[in-house]
Amino acid sequence: MNNNNQNVLDDDRIGRLLLKLSLPAFVGMFVITLYNVVDTIFIGRYVGPLGIAGLSIVFPVQMLSMGIGQMTGMGGASVISRLIGAGNIPKAERALGNAITSTIVLSAALMIIGLSDADFWLRLMGASETILPYARDYMTIILIGMFFQTFAMALNGLIRAEGNARVPMTGMIIGAVVNVILDAIFIIPLAMGIKGAALATVIAQFISVAYFLRYYFYEKGFLKIYSRNLVPELGILREILAIGIASFARTVAGSITAIFVNRVLVAYGGDFAVSAFGIVNRIMMFALMPSIVIGLGLQPIIGFNYGAKRYDKAMKAIKMAIVAATACCVIVFAVLYLAPEPIIGIFTTDNGLIALGVYAMKRVFLFLYLIGFIMVGSIIFQSTGKATQSFATAVARPFLFLLPVIFILPRFLQLDGVWLAFPISDVLTGILTLILLVPQIRELRRKDIFTGGEAIIGVH
Template identity: 35%
Template sequence: MNHTTANPLGTEKIPRLLVRFAVPSIIAMLVSALYNMVDQFFIGHSVGMLGNAATNVAFPLNTTCTAIALLFGIGGAANFNLCMGAGREDEARRYLGTAVSMLVICGLALCLIVNIFLEPMMKAFGATDDVLGYALTYTGITAFGFPFVILATGGGHLIRADGSPKFSMVCMLTGAVLNTILDPLFIFVFDWGIAGAAWATVIGQVISASIAAWYLAHYKTVTLRLADLKPKVRDCLQILSLGMAPCFNQLAMMVVQITMNNVLTSYGALSSYGSEIPLACAGIIAKVSMIFFSFVIGISQGLQPITSFNYGAQKGRRVKESFWLALGAATAISTLAFLVFQIFPRQIIALFGSGSEDYFRFAEQYFRIFLFFTFLNGIQPISSNFFTSIGKAKLGVFLSLTRQIIFLLPLILLLPVFMRIDGVMYAGPIADLAAALLAGVLILREMKKL
């Protein structure tokens, strides 16, 4: 059929396609992670450990922004590519317009909710009395950037679905570079402290969102009309069905982050470390590990348009080839990350400011134990996004919940009862192993069907 043979997603060699779509996706995810990493770096060297703890308390809201962006970004992109692969262009355009509108609406809603309930949120997220003031300042400012980061991140997926992964990368990269330049200027030169880091982040997000909005108004494969921007319930539900897996994965991370913050604060107070050291260390390590996960998630996102289009075009061999190539690349990167985390934990944590010997000792233990099965961490996200991209939303959602909600969350609550604060560390590798094994079983079963 003409619409499949003319589109490179249906004809170009899979390795070349995966590189073309995954590399910009990886860079876009790295940029998103670097927003937080850059703030963490400069805050650690200016405010210190309490500032690092404050950004950890605020981190669940950043995760919420990503969840919303993935819900409508990946959900919209998957439906768009499936429809384009099947030759249903008008339907594809409707999905695109609905996705754009929902990104904007949800971003504004989140900004409003956070500003109304800011202080109780920060306390619920684990802020101690010493950390609360910093958390209120940082989150109160960055909340104004939520609509922009959601549009930029979600819009990036829609831009990639249009066959422009490089533009999506440039969109995110521009904001991140600006944030990196403004951080030291606002923090050290203007002496704005943690507020300076927050304003630098917001400005970068506004620029990225502006670039994404310009592209969406000049889409290549279809012409987006004003009428398409009116959300339609049926289209929205279909977008939700295919966007739920990556969204739930992020929301699960948020729930785990909040729970972990409170458990670390509670059991840390009963240990020799105190409450703030575990809270600060866990926050830094979560953001460092996001650098690694950016590669894995970027590969899975680059896989999405390839598998969606070819599954819609009934090209099963290309679907299978793209999955195994993506999984192999993710596993290689996961193994490298495992070695780095095991060999250089003290050197990594030292990048984010100084601390006591207890601070470094806890960080080393946390790195080595909690992230022990990092080399298996490519299996679950690649498999989850694969099921979503071929329209099997229920399996995608289920797999997206396995590591965080089904395995990790109960372990975080249960193991510290017997092992105190060490129980949090051992919850990580047990959950990673269980999630990888389950994903492996389900994906092998699906491959036999294909």
């Protein structure tokens, strides 16, 4: 064990610490986003709009894979960082082993289910007969290599829980560089089309996983992987999944929403509308990135200080994160509205698709500046072990608000109803997050005043 990582989190300069953890997380998240965006750019320019539509149909499956990795990674990270803060290193290493085991089992289950009848699942997700061949070619390869995407996502969060943001950042950069190079080789000179994009992604994710495992086995990591800790322990596993289920629910909800949106788009706008949504969805990944990475940087800070009963530092970090995330969203909003055509034009040269993409983007991102507060709020609940509140904020936007609005609004506004459903759900989710977050802040203040209050570790 190496105490350097603990010293990183035990820092009174909260603003500097948040920046130190968030910047590498930004690079890592930027790279994760590139996996999908680079594929879309190459496919859009060398295969065409139907290729983009195929990627859009398969995207919910990739979201499920990422959701599993986020569930075990974020859930494990919350438990690990709080245990490190409380000085309980043996249980932190057992939590690491349990997070890894659950990742392996769940990703294997998803792969088997997906490959059992690919065409059935693709049609269920909204693939028309013209989109189906493209979606099938991409999804089959992605499912075969599904484990590497899920495991890379989980290890990214688990390593960051120790306060080490450098390794996750470096591992994802390596994978992204490989992905871009292989995309260019497989799609352009080898003319492998959408299959080449999928193969490039799988190989790149494998390389990222290999790099992450090297950290645990060959570098001086704070925690180590031992075979004895891979055996599931019900108490630890329950805590990991209870906290991580919010991340999974958020991603699953996004996946289900994407499926439903694709089906509605086919009905009201055809394959072209699905292609436009595919592009807007990729841009959305970049737009949300600042809020997500600030949350990732915030998580170990809150977890460590909550476990160490330093509630004043936890509150200071929360305030800084909310302000920073909101400011970033305002900046991104301004950029998207000032230069929409060049941004959409990165993905396609089709003028009709560019026009529809710009029209959709301006409506979908109407209240983007609320997302920072919503994202950070959910991370706060996760980091302090508030599974119920975290789950509620994760599923509210897609299930409670977005899906009902998408079901109703297009009946009156046609295709516009689909695009406008997104900002409406953002406003409603922001209100719910505020209602749930106020009692949490009050609780932290009480614990800060009455220092005898017990920290919520949650693993016994």
